[in-house]
Amino acid sequence: SAVISQKPSRDICQRGTSLTIQCQVDSQVTMMFWYRQQPGQSLTLIATANQGSEATYESGFVIDKFPISRPNLTFSTLTVSNMSPEDSSIYLCSVAGTGDLGYTFGSGTRLTVV
């Protein structure tokens, strides 16, 4: 299955600033997924990132707040913009494997906004 390198692993940011999270996959994948996991909660899908087209956002998430780039088939970034303490969460990227390989997750980015 694919191996994902996600960084940073954690960060503490001031409110009003932005943070960009990167995910690098060791193989080419068509779609990458970005999730948010708020404290004590489940994983919520933010958006699906396709190479060569705009990301598709889930209800409650907008591009101005969570811009996503997908410049090639192995890399994607998620930016959390104009942060507030409510954005404090773990953010994870994920890819779908080929065949019966299931899904792989990055190690997550633990974001604290102060």
Place this chain on the structure above:
Amino acid sequence: GENVEQHPSTLSVQEGDSAVIKCTYSDSASNYFPWYKQELGKRPQLIIDIRSNVGEKKDQRIAVTLNKTAKHFSLHITETQPEDSAVYFCAASMEQAGTALIFGKGTTLSVSS
């Protein structure tokens, strides 16, 4: 879109007992149903999965059953041990279409010795 409901939200059992967690899904096109275990501060780890072409799958003390007609699937853990204590998430997707996993809200399992 897909919606996954998971019950119970918390489950406490004695060591050696069995634990059952149930999930229902809404989209009949979903065909892939994994279960993840998440320990504090760590990423979710896949523990077992099932695809819609089978009704049951076992891996040592863990089993998953799927009822496509009723659109529900369950995780069964037998002979529970304290190290089974964690948060468990079910999920569903249309794997062959490459769609994202949609997760249930999670079950916190506590196994006391």
